[in-house]
Amino acid sequence: MLGWAGKILRIDLSTGKIRKEKLAEDFAVKYIGGRGFNSKILYDETGPDTDPLSPANKLIFGVGPVNGTILCGSQRITISTKSPLSGFIGDGNGGGKIGADLKYAGYDAIIIEGKSERPCYIFVDGERVEIRPAGHLWGKTTGETRRALETETGAADLSSAVIGQGGENLIKYACIMMETGSSASRSGIGTVMGSKNLKAVAVRGRGGVKVSDPKGLENFVWEAYKIFNKQPRALREKEIGTIAGANSYQKAGCMPTYNYRDGIFDRFEQTSPEKFRQDFGAGIKTCFSCGKRCDWLFAVAEGPFAGTYGTGIELGHLEHLGGAIGCSDLGLICHMSKLCNEYGIDVLDLGSIIGFAMECYEAGILGSDDADGLKMEWGNEKAILGLTEMIVSRKGLGNILAEGLKEAPRLIGKGSEKFSMHVKGLSISTNDPRGAKGRALGYAVSSRGACHCRGFLPYENQDGWIQETVDEIFGTGHKVPDRFSEKDKPELLVFYENVSSIIHSLELCLFTSLIPEIQLPGNLAKIIKLVTGLEIEPRELLRTGERLVNLERAYNIREGLTRADDYLPERFTKEAMKEGNTRGQTVNLDPMLDRYYEVRGWDKQNGIPGKTKLRELGLEDVAQELSSMDKVLPD
Amino acid sequence: MEKALIVEPGKCSGCGICELICASTHYNEYNPTKAYIRIYRNREMCVFIPMLSVRCDLCHGKLMCAKWCPEKVLTFLPWEEVAKRRKQMDLGKFPAAYFGE
Numbered sequence: 126m127l128g129w130a131g132k133i134l135r136i137d138l139s140t141g142k143i144r145k146e147k148l149a150e151d152f153a154v155k156y157i158g159g160r161g162f163n164s165k166i167l168y169d170e171t172g173p174d175t176d177p178l179s180p181a182n183k184l185i186f187g188v189g190p191v192n193g194t195i196l197c198g199s200q201r202i203t204i205s206t207k208s209p210l211s212g213f214i215g216d217g218n219g220g221g222k223i224g225a226d227l228k229y230a231g232y233d234a235i236i237i238e239g240k241s242e243r244p245c246y247i248f249v250d251g252e253r254v255e256i257r258p259a260g261h262l263w264g265k266t267t268g269e270t271r272r273a274l275e276t277e278t279g280a281a282d283l284s285s286a287v288i289g290q291g292g293e294n295l296i297k298y299a300c301i302m303m304e305t306g307s308s309a310s311r312s313g314i315g316t317v318m319g320s321k322n323l324k325a326v327a328v329r330g331r332g333g334v335k336v337s338d339p340k341g342l343e344n345f346v347w348e349a350y351k352i353f354n355k356q357p358r359a360l361r362e363k364e365i366g367t368i369a370g371a372n373s374y375q376k377a378g379c380m381p382t383y384n385y386r387d388g389i390f391d392r393f394e395q396t397s398p399e400k401f402r403q404d405f406g407a408g409i410k411t412c413f414s415c416g417k418r419c420d421w422l423f424a425v426a427e428g429p430f431a432g433t434y435g436t437g438i439e440l441g442h443l444e445h446l447g448g449a450i451g452c453s454d455l456g457l458i459c460h461m462s463k464l465c466n467e468y469g470i471d472v473l474d475l476g477s478i479i480g481f482a483m484e485c486y487e488a489g490i491l492g493s494d495d496a497d498g499l500k501m502e503w504g505n506e507k508a509i510l511g512l513t514e515m516i517v518s519r520k521g522l523g524n525i526l527a528e529g530l531k532e533a534p535r536l537i538g539k540g541s542e543k544f545s546m547h548v549k550g551l552s553i554s555t556n557d558p559r560g561a562k563g564r565a566l567g568y569a570v571s572s573r574g575a576c577h578c579r580g581f582l583p584y585e586n587q588d589g590w591i592q593e594t595v596d597e598i599f600g601t602g603h604k605v606p607d608r609f610s611e612k613d614k615p616e617l618l619v620f621y622e623n624v625s626s627i628i629h630s631l632e633l634c635l636f637t638s639l640i641p642e643i644q645l646p647g648n649l650a651k652i653i654k655l656v657t658g659l660e661i662e663p664r665e666l667l668r669t670g671e672r673l674v675n676l677e678r679a680y681n682i683r684e685g686l687t688r689a690d691d692y693l694p695e696r697f698t699k700e701a702m703k704e705g706n707t708r709g710q711t712v713n714l715d716p717m718l719d720r721y722y723e724v725r726g727w728d729k730q731n732g733i734p735g736k737t738k739l740r741e742l743g744l745e746d747v748a749q750e751l752s753s754m755d756k757v758l759p760d
Numbered sequence: 761m762e763k764a765l766i767v768e769p770g771k772c773s774g775c776g777i778c779e780l781i782c783a784s785t786h787y788n789e790y791n792p793t794k795a796y797i798r799i800y801r802n803r804e805m806c807v808f809i810p811m812l813s814v815r816c817d818l819c820h821g822k823l824m825c826a827k828w829c830p831e832k833v834l835t836f837l838p839w840e841e842v843a844k845r846r847k848q849m850d851l852g853k854f855p856a857a858y859f860g861e
Contacts, residue, residue: 193790194780194790195777195780195781195784195790222776229791229792229793268804272804275858275860279860279861280860280861281858281859281860281861282801282860283860304803305803305804331793332791332793333783333787333789333790333791333792333793333794334789334790334791335788335789335790336790339784339788343781343784350830407806408805408806408807409771409773409806409831410773410774410806410808411773411774411775412775413774413775413776414775414776414777414780415775416775416777416828416830416831417830418773418775418830418831421806422805422806434804434805436806
């Protein structure tokens, strides 16, 4: 098999047993790789009886057939598990170089099970795989750990996936850090890693990847770069970073502000992307194999946060550490971003829980007495820093907030739930749902919770829809719906979720797939042919993406998911946006949800995949299992 | 070798495309450890220094790494041309990049 490495590593931390399993070709073709592999393995090996923080849960690192090649942005990795945050399927996706290095080391996936008696790390060094003691690393930040691992292994360009105190202390939204600023963040994957006493997975890959048609692939990539080098969005991201998107959201009036209450930030100029890059940009950086580039080094030379540096400041950071918590201090935003990376906690969920606490404080539900005297006013520096420390060390109110956006309001009570912006426990992010109805629906139905990646619909309120995508679904010349329209959005979302499933399984970066020349199924099929030599008809490939969405849905149905879990906080469905260009909007979710279920071939009641749909997708065994559990499957 | 590789590491993003295209050109495999050009890194401070193996043969004039570099970091010049410019070249001051095994 070309493209794929052909081996899956299985490591049992309870027994120390390390096994190498052959990658079956039909499994590879049916699930492609990355998120596809991970979700299928989770479906087979975990279930309703699996406590997410028990040794029985699995933590799976998956890469795709394109990893390690010259394809632009072909080094992503997906890390999946049963989420302690949602109780449903969960994952995080990250960049850097580890996706390529795992492939160069000779593996398509690592399945980690059990729990180590003492803190440990795994060193994957090609054929040699070791579980090593990590007692001396426990308690260290991710950066300290990463540097210690480099010194200890002596490996050139060591790739590593590391947890910090966040994962160690089982903060429910702990993340996993790859490089200085590359993270796989959502769903509490870092929490599961901490529960296994696993401090890091270090990878040195000295092998390579052979593809079916290298010249063809190189021509394809050359043409893609020609397009990126002319595309305004790509050029903006190169010059300023993904934070450039904030301008569009502010202009569109759906910029996350004051815990998603408002859509325009009154102090936006103080945190403008241009100012940010100008004041603190000190160098450039990109993920391995990516010539499109969006990352940069920030280094603070003056002021109270002088000496802070790092990478990986994304749009979500500017939002969730900025306007969403009322903060307009760029130095503080840099510092908080670095802190989240060093402690290993998801910036999006942390920002949202701080915003939640601040709104509770404003409403009188929480007082400074509840938080060791902290005045939890919007943008208050002491409160932001203080709450972060309390959460990471699980002290006082921090111990409650560490439980996440679903559980913390339940523990606090007093009607605080209405200030918690989450779906299935995962924070809403990047885009106020009222400003883009397709993405709103996407947050409600996505398998891991409010996911901004699965239902990416990237052009909904930025550069505008791609006519090609609309033509593909509705036929040539169909009118492109505007962002407020709820019509056509279910169909567009279904298509996009299927496509993003393919992209996630290939482990291509979403940001380097945002052109029709890559993201349309015919072109994704072309990529697969160039890399693996396999001829997959575009319609069949789209079905592969659809299969993954249905499999993850079935996983969640098995866990007890109902229509009630596919919701949006009432802020978005009942509170009309007051100012800005999204003024007056709310999301009318139910009709969109009805139509989404219908287009998907799922039942109207609870969105359970029908027998016909599952059979069509080669998931008869899933249909049988759900039936035997008394889940009523429609036809 | 009739030409020298001039590098401007301040422009290097560390993408490694030069490594990939080099290995592909010589070995038909995407494998940075087989490439004749390697990026040495200081990841903390985003310092990326391309270095050349003594085995580099300019891929028989194709100069693939320079052609593919998305940041225009790499230029090949005849030695005499380099000599004329060498006096003006300030080798700079920056955090050291690392090598490993």
